[in-house]
Amino acid sequence: MALKALSSEQIARYRDDGYLVVNDVFTPETIDAAVADASLWQQSFLAGMSEKERAWYVDGSTAVPQQLRKLDNPVAERAPFRRLALELAGVVEGVFGEPGLCFFSQLFFKPPQGGGPKPIHQDNFYFGPRDQEQMVTCWIALDEATVENGCLHYWKGSHRGGMAEHFAPQDEPFNLQIDLARTGERFEKVPAPVARGGVAFHHGLTYHQSANNLSKRYRRAMAVHCMAASNALVNPAMAYDEKYFVPLRAEAAAAV
Numbered sequence: 590m591a592l593k594a595l596s597s598e599q600i601a602r603y604r605d606d607g608y609l610v611v612n613d614v615f616t617p618e619t620i621d622a623a624v625a626d627a628s629l630w631q632q633s634f635l636a637g638m639s640e641k642e643r644a645w646y647v648d649g650s651t652a653v654p655q656q657l658r659k660l661d662n663p664v665a666e667r668a669p670f671r672r673l674a675l676e677l678a679g680v681v682e683g684v685f686g687e688p689g690l691c692f693f694s695q696l697f698f699k700p701p702q703g704g705g706p707k708p709i710h711q712d713n714f715y716f717g718p719r720d721q722e723q724m725v726t727c728w729i730a731l732d733e734a735t736v737e738n739g740c741l742h743y744w745k746g747s748h749r750g751g752m753a754e755h756f757a758p759q760d761e762p763f764n765l766q767i768d769l770a771r772t773g774e775r776f777e778k779v780p781a782p783v784a785r786g787g788v789a790f791h792h793g794l795t796y797h798q799s800a801n802n803l804s805k806r807y808r809r810a811m812a813v814h815c816m817a818a819s820n821a822l823v824n825p826a827m828a829y830d831e832k833y834f835v836p837l838r839a840e841a842a843a844a845v
């Protein structure tokens with residue numbers, strides 16, 4: 590296992606800033622296996638996609654045709670991605686003080702020269718947890734993520750500012766976002782580049798966004814959205830089906 594737990598200094602930084610970047614978490618071989626599986630999954634999904642799925646999943650902004658924006662629930666659906674999440678079980682437990690549960694995950698493709706932006710939001714607005722604190726997203730870089738190819742940007746300390754109002758554009762009901770002109774520019778915006786195989790951890794209330802991919806290479810990443818096992822999604826903006834929930838047990842990683 591690559592990373593058993595965060596140090597007390599790292600946890601303190603995460604609690605202060607609302608995010609933490611840790612590089613050198615996964616081996617190149619583990620990431621290679623996940624990337625190879627992402628390509629296979631993308632091809633089979635594109636081949637069997639309905640028109641409704643096309644509107645939500647295909648990235649229309651990229652120069653390369655037929656590129657997916659994302660796929661949902663890689664942790665539940667695909668073994669190489671489940672292994673990545675399970676290898677973070679000890680880290681997530683260290684953040685919560687109790688075992689964690691992955692209730693949703695997303696594989697972002699962010700294709701070259703276009704790969705559209707994700708506007709400013711707080712994850713907890715989507716998830717509606719009972720306990721706003723016991724929520725963490727582990728964002729695993731499958732390619733090096735830089736400012737040029739659209740790494741995440743965080744608003745430092747924004748997790749301590751409570752839940753902001755979110756709105757959705759007319760034809761995109763699930764593209765929820767914060768308007769900083771309404772909430773006020775209270776926090777410092779910081780880019781969070783991550784090396785391939787590294788992880789950016791963020792609190793469920795931390796404001797974040799990613800910009801377009803302006804480079805000629807992919808910026809693939811998997812977001813593993815976790816809550817403490819005793820927490821619950823009581824007011825979610827979208828449906829999160831329990832059949833995709835994966836308890837994070839470290840010993841299960843070896844069995845995948």
Ligand SMILES: O=C(O)CCC(=O)C(=O)O
Nearest residue numbers: 697707712726728799812
């Ligand atoms: O990877 C991205 O561009 C967006 C990720 C995100 O918003 C998240 O993981 O919560």
